[in-house]
Each structure stands twice: as C-alpha cells, then as structure tokens.
Amino acid sequence: MNSLADQLLVLCLLINFAVLGTSRLAFSVRCVAVQGVLLGTLPALVHPFSWHVSFIVVSIILVKGALIPVLIIRAIKKAEIEREFSPFIGYIPSLVLGALFTSLAFIFAAKLPLSPEHEGLLIVPAAAATLMSGFLVLMGRRKAISQVLGYLLMENGIFLFGLLLADAMPVMVEAGALLDLLVGIFVMGIVINHISREFSSIDTSRLSALREE
Amino acid sequence: MMWALVLLPLLGAALSWLVPDNRRRVWVLPLFSLAQLGVSAALLVHTPPPSPAGWIWLDPLGKLVLMANSVLFTICSFYAVGYLSYRLKRPNRVLCASLLVCLSATSLVVISQHLGLLWIALEATTLTMAPLIYFNHNARSIEATWKYLLICSVGIAIALLGLFFLAYSTIVAKQEVSLLLPTLIRDAAALHPGWRHAAFIFLLVGFGSKMGLAPLHTWKPDAYGEAPGLVGALLAGGLVNCALLALLRVYQVAAASSEGALFQQVLLTMGLVSMAFAAVFMARQSDFKRMLAYSSVEHVGIIAVALGLGKGALFAGLLHMINNSLTKGVLFLSCGNIHRAFNSKSTLFVRGAIRRTPWSAALFLAAFLAITGSPPFAPFVSEFLIVSSAFGQGNHWTGGLFLLFLALIFIGMASTVLPVVLGEVPQDLERTRYRDAAPTVLPPLVLMGLVLVLGLWIPAPLQDLLREAARLLGGEA
Numbered sequence: 001m002n003s004l005a006d007q008l009l010v011l012c013l014l015i016n017f018a019v020l021g022t023s024r025l026a027f028s029v030r031c032v033a034v035q036g037v038l039l040g041t042l043p044a045l046v047h048p049f050s051w052h053v054s055f056i057v058v059s060i061i062l063v064k065g066a067l068i069p070v071l072i073i074r075a076i077k078k079a080e081i082e083r084e085f086s087p088f089i090g091y092i093p094s095l096v097l098g099a100l101f102t103s104l105a106f107i108f109a110a111k112l113p114l115s116p117e118h119e120g121l122l123i124v125p126a127a128a129a130t131l132m133s134g135f136l137v138l139m140g141r142r143k144a145i146s147q148v149l150g151y152l153l154m155e156n157g158i159f160l161f162g163l164l165l166a167d168a169m170p171v172m173v174e175a176g177a178l179l180d181l182l183v184g185i186f187v188m189g190i191v192i193n194h195i196s197r198e199f200s201s202i203d204t205s206r207l208s209a210l211r212e213e
Numbered sequence: 214m215m216w217a218l219v220l221l222p223l224l225g226a227a228l229s230w231l232v233p234d235n236r237r238r239v240w241v242l243p244l245f246s247l248a249q250l251g252v253s254a255a256l257l258v259h260t261p262p263p264s265p266a267g268w269i270w271l272d273p274l275g276k277l278v279l280m281a282n283s284v285l286f287t288i289c290s291f292y293a294v295g296y297l298s299y300r301l302k303r304p305n306r307v308l309c310a311s312l313l314v315c316l317s318a319t320s321l322v323v324i325s326q327h328l329g330l331l332w333i334a335l336e337a338t339t340l341t342m343a344p345l346i347y348f349n350h351n352a353r354s355i356e357a358t359w360k361y362l363l364i365c366s367v368g369i370a371i372a373l374l375g376l377f378f379l380a381y382s383t384i385v386a387k388q389e390v391s392l393l394l395p396t397l398i399r400d401a402a403a404l405h406p407g408w409r410h411a412a413f414i415f416l417l418v419g420f421g422s423k424m425g426l427a428p429l430h431t432w433k434p435d436a437y438g439e440a441p442g443l444v445g446a447l448l449a450g451g452l453v454n455c456a457l458l459a460l461l462r463v464y465q466v467a468a469a470s471s472e473g474a475l476f477q478q479v480l481l482t483m484g485l486v487s488m489a490f491a492a493v494f495m496a497r498q499s500d501f502k503r504m505l506a507y508s509s510v511e512h513v514g515i516i517a518v519a520l521g522l523g524k525g526a527l528f529a530g531l532l533h534m535i536n537n538s539l540t541k542g543v544l545f546l547s548c549g550n551i552h553r554a555f556n557s558k559s560t561l562f563v564r565g566a567i568r569r570t571p572w573s574a575a576l577f578l579a580a581f582l583a584i585t586g587s588p589p590f591a592p593f594v595s596e597f598l599i600v601s602s603a604f605g606q607g608n609h610w611t612g613g614l615f616l617l618f619l620a621l622i623f624i625g626m627a628s629t630v631l632p633v634v635l636g637e638v639p640q641d642l643e644r645t646r647y648r649d650a651a652p653t654v655l656p657p658l659v660l661m662g663l664v665l666v667l668g669l670w671i672p673a674p675l676q677d678l679l680r681e682a683a684r685l686l687g688g689e690a
Binding site for chain 2: 115131144155164170
C-alpha cells in the first residue's frame with residue numbers, strides 16, 4: 001500500500017519540474033490540477049478508511065482537480081494569453097534551482113527529528129520540495145496567472161506536510177482551509193480579469209504605479 | 214449567543230445583497246453593526262462558559278479585541294452611510310456585503326480558541342478585504358489589491374505551515390495531537406523543541422506579514438493608500454487587531470514554554486525595526502494616505518516592542534492596541550473627507566484644508582497630535598507607560614531608541630500634516646461637491662471624543678480587563 005503512496009509522491013515531484021520548465025500556461029494548470037488529484041488520493045492510502053478521510057478525499061479532488069483549474073482556465077481565456085514570456089528567472093535556471101531544492105529537501109528531511117512512524121517516508125521531502133518549487137514559480141514569473149500557480153504549488157506542499165497530521169486536523173478545519181483556498185483563487189481570478197482589462201496584459205511587472213518616490 | 218456574533222453579520226450580508234437600491238442598501242450596515250455591538254456588550258457582561266469541545270470562548274484578550282472592533286465598526290458603518298451618499302453612482306452591493314462578511318470573520322477570529330479555526334477566520338478576513346480595497350476600480354487600486362492578495366495569502370500560508378509544525382511537535386512529543394489553545398499552553402513546555410521553535414518562527418513571519426510588521430509590510434502603503442478612507446480605517450484599526458490577536462495566541466504558547474524570552478527578543482527587534490522603517494519613509498511623504506500606512510507600521514511596531522518588553526509593558530501594549538484602533542479611525546475617516554473635498558491625496562494640491570473642510574481638517578490635526586503621542590490623548594498614556602516600563606526594566610537602549618523614533622516620526626508626520634491642514638489653498642483648485650456635513654463628520658468626532666476620554670480616564674472595568682488580559686500573556690498584574 002505504502003509503495004503506491006511513494007510512487008504518487010515521486011510523480012508529484014516530477015510534476016513540480018514540469019511546471020518549472022514550461023511556458024505554456026494551460027499545461028501548467030493541468031499539471032497543478034493532476035498534482036491536486038494525486039494529493040487528494042494520498043490520505044486514502046496512508047490512513048485507514050473512515051468517513052472523515054473519505055469526505056476529505058472527495059472534496060480535495062473536487063476542489064483542486066476540478067473547480068480551481070476551471071476558474072484559472074477561465075481567467076486565461078478571458079485574458080487571452082497562452083504563454084509566459086521572459087520570466088524573471090528563466091526556464092533552465094528554474095529547473096536547475098528546482099533540482100537543487102529537491103535534493104536539499106531530501107538531505108534536510110533526513111536530518112529532521114521525525115516521529116518514528118514517519119521516518120523513511122517520502123512525504124516530508126516531497127512537501128519541502130513542492131513548497132520551494134512553488135516559491136520559485138511565485139517569485140520567478142511575470143504573469144499574474146503564473147504567480148497564482150506558484151501559490152497553488154506552495155499550498156500543495158503545505159498540504160503534503162499536513163498529511164502527517166490528518167488524524168489531528170478536524171474535518172471542519174480541513175474543509176474551511178479548502179474553502180478559503182477556493183474563494184482565494186476565485187477572487188484572484190476576478191482581479192486578474194480586471195488587470196488584463198485595465199493594462200491590456202496581465203504582466204505584473206507593469207504594476208509599478210505605486211512605489212516610493 | 215456566541216454564534217450570534219458570527220451569524221448576525223452574515224445575515225446582514227445576505228440582506229444587503231438582496232436590497233436592490235443603492236441608497237437604501239447602505240442602511241443595512243449601521244442596523245446590523247448596532248445589533249452586533251449590542252450582542253458584544255451583552256457577551257462582555259455575561260460571558261458564557263467555553264463550548265463543550267473548548268473551541269469557542271471569549272477570554273479577556275478576545276474581549277479587548279471584540280470591544281475595539283465592534284466600536285470602530287459601528288462608528289464606521291454610520292460614516293459609510295454619509296460617505297456612500299457622495300458616491301451613489303458606484304454600485305455598493307459588493308462593498309456592503311463584503312464589509313459585513315468581514316465583520317463576521319473578525320468575530321470568529323476573536324472567539325476561536327482552536328488555532329486551526331482561527332487561521333481559517335483570519336484567511337477569510339484577508340479575502341473579504343480584497344474587494345473593499347478595489348472599490349475605486351482604477352489601475353492603481355487593482356495593483357494595490359493584487360499585491361495585498363498575493364503577499365497576505367503567501368504570508369498566511371506560511372502561518373498555516375507554522376501551525377502544522379506546532380501540531381507535529383505534539384506528535385513527536387508523544388502527546389495527543391491538538392491545536393486547541395488551552396491544551397497547547399498546558400503542554401507547551403513538553404513539546405518537541407525543534408519543531409516548536411520552527412513553528413514560532415513561521416507563525417511570526419505569517420501573522421507578522423498580515424499585521425504589517427517591517428520588513429513584511431510592503432503591501433500596506435499601497436493598500437491603505439488606494440482603499441477608501443472607510444476601508445483604511447477598518448484595515449488599520451480592525452484587521453490589524455485580528456492579526457495581532459493571532460500573534461498573541463502564539464505568544465501565549467511561547468510564554469508557557471521555555472522559549473518565551475527568545476520570542477520576546479525577536480518581537481522587540483522587529484518592533485524597533487518597524488518604527489525605524491516608519492520614521493524613514495514617513496519623512497517627505499507626498500501622499501498623505503500612504504503616510505498613514507507608515508503610521509500603522511509604526512504602531513504595530515510599538516505594540517510589538519511592548520510585547521517584547523513583557524511584564525508591565527504588556528498592559529500598556531494592550532491599551533495601545535485599543536488607542537491605536539480608535540485614533541486610526543479618526544485619521545482615516547477625516548483623511549477620506551479631505552480627499553473627497555480636494556479630489557486628490559497629494560500634498561502638492563491639498564493645502565489649507567481647514568478653509569475648505571474646517572471640521573475634517575481640525576479632526577485630522579487633532580488625531581495627528583493624538584497618534585504621535587501628545588497629551589492629553591489616549592496614545593500618550595500607553596506610549597508613556599511603555600517607555601517608562603522599558604527604562605524601569607533597565608532596558609535603556611530600547612527606551613532611548615523608542616523615544617528617538619517617536620521624535621523623528623513626529624517631525625516627519627508634522628511636515629506633511631501641517632501644510633495639508635494649515636497651508637495656503639492653491640489658487641487654481643478645481644471645485645468639488647464635498648463639504649463637511651454631519652453624516653461624515655460626526656462619526657470621527659465621536660471617535661475623537663473617545664480618544665480624549667480614554668486619555669484622561671480609563672474606566673475601572675476596562676482596567677481590570679486589561680490586567681486580566683496581560684496576566685494571560687504572563688505579565689504582572
């Protein structure tokens with residue numbers, strides 16, 4: 001059972017690289033959506049069956065795999081852009097940094113004082129690597145939509161770490177956090193739409209009217 | 214009864230969404246905020262026991278924040294009626310509904326004793342504020358909204374990671390996993406030190422960015438500068454308190470563990486750095502709303518210094534939280550009036566406001582004096598107590614730097630405020646529709662009255678409440 005979970009986690013790590021290395025926004029959105037679905041199935045694999053766990057699994061797959069991607073794809077269509085051009089951090093450097101962060105995450109996780117039942121699991125390094133990749137996308141990209149994707153990757157990383165505590169997290173808290181994420185992406189989608197109308201691009205480097213004189 | 218705090222504003226939000234008329238819809242705000250204020254007052258007098266699972270309770274710290282927020286929100290809601298009558302062309306359905314949902318979320322922050330629940334409520338306040346900052350629908354306000362959304366969302370995500378670390382430290386310590394505040398405080402000393410330490414740092418960064426402690430404050434000048442004065446007042450006087458309360462919860466856990474002293478040291482440094490940032494950026498600021506944002510950075514800094522000093526300063530820090538809320542309310546509301554009257558917030562065009570809007574300009578001047586710590590206003594009392602506590606503890610460096618920054622900020626702020634209020638009105642100034650009228654002047658006037666009264670006399674029940682709250686943070690009574 002756990003080897004399947006490990007394989008899914010490795011897949012998650014590969015998806016990070018796919019997002020880091022591509023300029024096509026629709027492809028990135030699909031990658032993040034697939035990662036969301038993978039993350040959603042994980043609680044079912046690492047925890048014994050209960051209504052609590054199944055509720056979480058279903059709602060995560062629904063929100064991360066369907067609702068959020070639809071919201072973002074809609075924003076992309078309205079803004080009429082397909083690609084990320086000239087990011088602050090290029091694709092090759094992003095990939096190299098991503099690889100570096102991933103290996104650091106493994107070294108780091110091996111040193112962490114984990115509780116015995118969690119030692120040797122891939123969850124912690126995968127969480128740290130996904131979190132860092134998210135940061136990288138967030139900082140390195142120009143387009144508002146790419147930044148949202150970076151934020152989502154980050155959230156996924158944090159969520160992975162939360163897997164270690166799934167018993168501790170009451171359903172209400174999980175559901176609330178998921179709802180917040182959904183509403184957050186919804187609001188961001190609206191703002192992106194307005195940015196593209198106002199500036200006729202969603203290039204956040206154009207957002208520079210406000211700065212210190 | 215406790216749930217009424219959360220449900221009542223939600224009901225109001227639904228109602229305001231249903232009212233079709235722009236002019237009538239606005240009245241939903243004062244109606245429901247008065248009801249909310251009534252419920253808050255009743256809860257302050259007769260506090261119900263904690264909910265069976267211990268998730269919901271109103272402790273003294275929560276009571277303080279609830280009191281400050283309810284009063285501020287009620288006064289702002291009356292101001293909103295006056296303000297929005299000048300802006301009837303702009304649809305205000307989203308504004309009214311978001312304001313009330315935000316009130317509901319802030320109430321949930323106040324009453325939650327479960328850190329996970331508190332986190333959700335805090336994130337909800339962030340999201341509901343976004344449409345409010347965007348009210349003016351122009352290029353600058355989109356930019357401000359985008360920065361605000363991104364920085365605060367990432368900040369709060371980091372705080373969530375911090376919470377997970379805290380929960381994990383209970384697992385590693387072979388205890389029952391819990392994010393309930395009373396349990397965490399009880400077991401704080403036994404938690405795994407490494408994870409606990411990491412948790413404190415992440416939580417400080419996360420909640421610190423929401424609160425606007427330097428150097429995590431970069432969204433603040435934009436958001437405060439572009440949002441309507443009314444929203445600025447709620448951001449600087451209300452939402453800041455919610456983020457602060459979240460930080461205080463962490464502080465409670467830290468104080469109960471062996472890391473209290475380290476946590477205080479970090480807060481002290483961040484507080485002084487915030488004040489320094491404010492002092493530097495406030496000088497020669499040509500946009501008086503952005504200047505208020507730096508004033509907000511300064512005052513969260515002051516509160517952080519008080520928390521860092523601990524002991525007797527805790528009482529003063531909590532008092533300062535209330536004083537800051539009330540005074541920021543006056544500043545932003547009067548500032549909004551001046552902005553309307555001149556149709557500009559640049560000091561190049563806005564001069565001699567006392568001739569065009571005598572009441573608003575006078576209030577702005579008085580609130581400036583109050584916020585910079587001049588007697589006899591309330592912030593003077595709290596700032597004086599913090600300084601004297603710093604010197605009393607033998608922490609001369611902190612006390613000295615604190616006074617130096619206060620002086621620099623006074624000079625910097627005066628160089629913007631005085632010309633705006635007293636200078637010569639420019640000759641070729643465009644005419645605007647706004648003139649001082651009771652609906653937009655009375656609310657800040659009432660707030661200013663409260664600031665003055667609190668400066669002269671702190672009622673005994675409030676004093677007791679402040680003492681109890683300070684004791685929760687490990688201060689001396």
